Amino acid sequence: METYTDAGENAWLQPSEALFGSDDLSAEFYGVTPKTIRTWKRTGRAPLMALRLMRLRMDGDLSALGGKHWQGYRFGADGLFYHPAWRRGFTPGELSAMFFRVQNADRNRRLVEKLQQQVDDLRAQLEKEKAHAWALEKLRGLSVPL
16 A cells, blocks of 8 residues: 655656656656646645655665665765765766675685784794703703713
């Protein structure tokens, strides 16, 4: 069951006309018939999802579809993805590369931990060797020449 809402201040009708220019193009965007678009215009009521789709289309606001956890994340008119804590937008390629960078960073972290353990083991071994060498020197100093 679809929830309908008044267009109200969102006035999705004007942006829809400005973006698509015709009922046919609007209908294609929303996945409905042109007759449905005309009904929405006549009644001033549209399904909530239609308003959310228009909000996403107009200002790229992902919280329109994803909820409050996506607030501040958006798609810009330039087609880039914007993170709320970052000024510059990201291309799809950059987003894909971030996934691989995160994997690479995690692999490098594990490698550093492994290397650190090896360094610690070598230091411990060196300390044992130093103690052994010191003990040998002491024994040599105590030996009585014949």
